[in-house]
Amino acid sequence: MAMIFQDPLSALHPYYTIGNQIEEAYLVHHKASRREAHKRAIEMLDRVGIPNATRRINQYPHEFSGGMRQRAMIAMSLINEPKLLIADEPTTALDVTVQAQILELMKDLRTAVGAAIVMITHDLGVVADIADDMLVMYAGRAIETGSSSDVFFDASHPYTWGLLRSMPRLDRGRETRLDPIPGSPPSLIRLPSGCPFHPRCPFPEVVGGDRCMTEMPELFDAGPNHLARCFLNPLHRTDVLSEAPAATEVVR
Amino acid sequence: MTASVEAPATVPLLEVTELRKFFPQYTQTLIKRKSAPVRAVDGLTFSVDAGETLGLVGESGCGKSTAGRSVLRLIEPTSGLVKIDGEDITKANTNQMRRMRRDLQMVFQDPIGSLNPRHPIGSIIGAPFAIQKVKPPRGVRAEVQNLMERVGLNPEHYNRYPHEFSGGQRQRIGIARAIALRPKLIVCDEPVSALDVSIQAQVVNLLEDLQAEYDIAYLFIAHDLSVVRHISDRVVVMYLGKMMELADRDTLYAKPMHPYTQALMSAVPVPDPRREGRRERILLSGDLPSPINPPSGCVFHTRCPKYREELGDDDKERCRTEVPLFEQKQPGHFAACHFAEVRTDVAVLTPTGARSAGAPAPAAAYQRSVQSDRGPSEPA
Numbered sequence: 001m002a003m004i005f006q007d008p009l010s011a012l013h014p015y016y017t018i019g020n021q022i023e024e025a026y027l028v029h030h031k032a033s034r035r036e037a038h039k040r041a042i043e044m045l046d047r048v049g050i051p052n053a054t055r056r057i058n059q060y061p062h063e064f065s066g067g068m069r070q071r072a073m074i075a076m077s078l079i080n081e082p083k084l085l086i087a088d089e090p091t092t093a094l095d096v097t098v099q100a101q102i103l104e105l106m107k108d109l110r111t112a113v114g115a116a117i118v119m120i121t122h123d124l125g126v127v128a129d130i131a132d133d134m135l136v137m138y139a140g141r142a143i144e145t146g147s148s149s150d151v152f153f154d155a156s157h158p159y160t161w162g163l164l165r166s167m168p169r170l171d172r173g174r175e176t177r178l179d180p181i182p183g184s185p186p187s188l189i190r191l192p193s194g195c196p197f198h199p200r201c202p203f204p205e206v207v208g209g210d211r212c213m214t215e216m217p218e219l220f221d222a223g224p225n226h227l228a229r230c231f232l233n234p235l236h237r238t239d240v241l242s243e244a245p246a247a248t249e250v251v252r
Numbered sequence: 253m254t255a256s257v258e259a260p261a262t263v264p265l266l267e268v269t270e271l272r273k274f275f276p277q278y279t280q281t282l283i284k285r286k287s288a289p290v291r292a293v294d295g296l297t298f299s300v301d302a303g304e305t306l307g308l309v310g311e312s313g314c315g316k317s318t319a320g321r322s323v324l325r326l327i328e329p330t331s332g333l334v335k336i337d338g339e340d341i342t343k344a345n346t347n348q349m350r351r352m353r354r355d356l357q358m359v360f361q362d363p364i365g366s367l368n369p370r371h372p373i374g375s376i377i378g379a380p381f382a383i384q385k386v387k388p389p390r391g392v393r394a395e396v397q398n399l400m401e402r403v404g405l406n407p408e409h410y411n412r413y414p415h416e417f418s419g420g421q422r423q424r425i426g427i428a429r430a431i432a433l434r435p436k437l438i439v440c441d442e443p444v445s446a447l448d449v450s451i452q453a454q455v456v457n458l459l460e461d462l463q464a465e466y467d468i469a470y471l472f473i474a475h476d477l478s479v480v481r482h483i484s485d486r487v488v489v490m491y492l493g494k495m496m497e498l499a500d501r502d503t504l505y506a507k508p509m510h511p512y513t514q515a516l517m518s519a520v521p522v523p524d525p526r527r528e529g530r531r532e533r534i535l536l537s538g539d540l541p542s543p544i545n546p547p548s549g550c551v552f553h554t555r556c557p558k559y560r561e562e563l564g565d566d567d568k569e570r571c572r573t574e575v576p577l578f579e580q581k582q583p584g585h586f587a588a589c590h591f592a593e594v595r596t597d598v599a600v601l602t603p604t605g606a607r608s609a610g611a612p613a614p615a616a617a618y619q620r621s622v623q624s625d626r627g628p629s630e631p632a
Contacts, residue, residue: 100519125521168482180453
C-alpha cells in the first residue's frame, strides 16, 4: 500500500536528496544493502521517465520541476510494488501537458505493476480518463457509486447532475450559460438535517412531503452495480429530466 | 473584429505592441554584476476591443501574469507600447496614470491575498471611490451596498471582514471592487482557478453578466482551457514569454495550427469516458525550458512533437536557428511556426464530418476554414 500526495514539494523532505528518500522507503521494508537500494531507486526513477536518473538521484527536491517531483513521488510509492496505490489529487498542482504525462505514466504502471489505484480528485476529466469505477462524495458521504460510464451517462443523483452541468467543457458547443449548483457546500460541523444536499437540491418537492429534510436516504439501486443516495425513484427521474432539457443532455 | 497587426478602422480599447518585461538578475560575489535577465514576457502584440474578452492561456511560468500586470503598469514593462484608447500609458506620469487607472481594473487570482484582512469589506469595495476622489450621487455606502447586491453578496454584510467569507464570496468582493468605477477594461488574472467547479461556474456567469451590462472588456488570464473557451471571444496562446497562436475562439479550438496549441488541446482530459478512450493524445516531452536562457530559434523546438517526428534535417536546422515570425496564416488566425498546419484530429471539438486521420494539406485546410468560418458545434 502506498500513497501519492497532492503537493510533492511539501511531501518531499527538502534536506534530503531524492535518492535518499526513495532508498529509505525501500530499506524500511526490505533487508537490503544501501547499494542495492540505490540501484533499485535509479531503476525506479528511470522507469517513471526521469532522464539521466544516475545524476538526478543525488539532487534535492528543489532542483526538480513540479512534474519531475511528482514522478519522483510515484517512483517512491512504487518501489515496494504495492498492491494498492492511493493518489490524492496527484495532478492538481500541475499544468495540463504535465498532467497528461503523469496520467499516461500512471496508466502504464498500473498495467505493468498490477496495482489498484484509488484516485482522489475533483477533476471529472481526470476521472473519465483513468477510472473504471467511481464514487461521488458530498458532505462526507458517498452519494453515488458505479462504473465510470454509468455515472457519467446515467447519473442518478441531483448533485452529480449539477457537477456535470456546471463544468465548462471543451467537447461541447459553447452554451450561453453555465449551470451552477446554487449555494455552497455545507459546514461539516452542522450538516443539514435529512439529505445533506437538500438545501441546494432542486427536487425535494418531487419527492414530496418533507422526506428530504427529515430522513437520510439510503444508497438505492439505480441500475446494476450502480447506487445513488437519493429518494428520487426511476419514475421521478424520467419526469424531472423531461422537464429540464439541459439535464437530459448530460444523461443522454 | 480585426486582429492587432492589421490597421483597424477604429482605435481598439487596448493596444499592446511588442511588450517586453525582462527581470534583471544579479550575481554577487565581490562585485555586483548583471547577468542574463529572465525574459518573462518577450514581444507581445495584441489588441482588445471594447466589450470583448481576450483569453490568455499557457502553462505556468510562461509569463501570462507578468503580461497582465505589465499591461496595467503594476510592474513597469521593459519596452513596448501599451495604448488605452490610443493613448500610450507607458510614458504617463503618476497623475496621468491615476486618472487612467479609473478605466483599468484588475481581479486577482488569490482572493485572500488581495483583500486586506484588517479592513471590513465595505471599506475594501469603497476604496476605489476614495482613491479616485469620486463621489457617487447617493453616497459611498449606498453605492457599495448596491455593488454588493449586484455581485450576489448580502449588503448587510457591509461591516464583515474577508475571513468571514467563503472563497467564492471573496472572489465576488474582488469583482465588486473592480467594477466600482465602471472601468472599460478588467484584467482577470486566474479569477476562478482557486475555486471549486460548482462555484467556478457561478463566478464565470457573474463575469459574463457584468460584461453584458456595463460593456467591460476582459483580458482573461487562465491556464484552464475549458474556462477560457467558455468566456473568450479570441484567445492568445503563450509559451515562454512569446505568443504562439492567436485566433478567435472557435477557430483555435477546432483547428489549432501551432504544434504547441495542438499538444495543449490534446492534453485536456474530457469528462466523457467513451470519447476519452478514443482521442489521440500528443505528449510533450520534458519541461518548460528556463526563460533565462531560452532555446535558440523557435523557443518551442526542444519539446515540439513535429520537430521530433516529422521534420527533415534542413527543416530542423531552420527551427533551431531562425525565430519564426508571428504572422497571419489565415484571416484572423496568427501563429509563430515555420511549419504551421491545421490539425483537426487533436481538437476536442471536431469540425462536423471532418475527423481526418492525418494532418490535412495546408491548402485544403485553408479552403475548409474559409467555407466554415464559424466553429461547428458538437453533434449530440
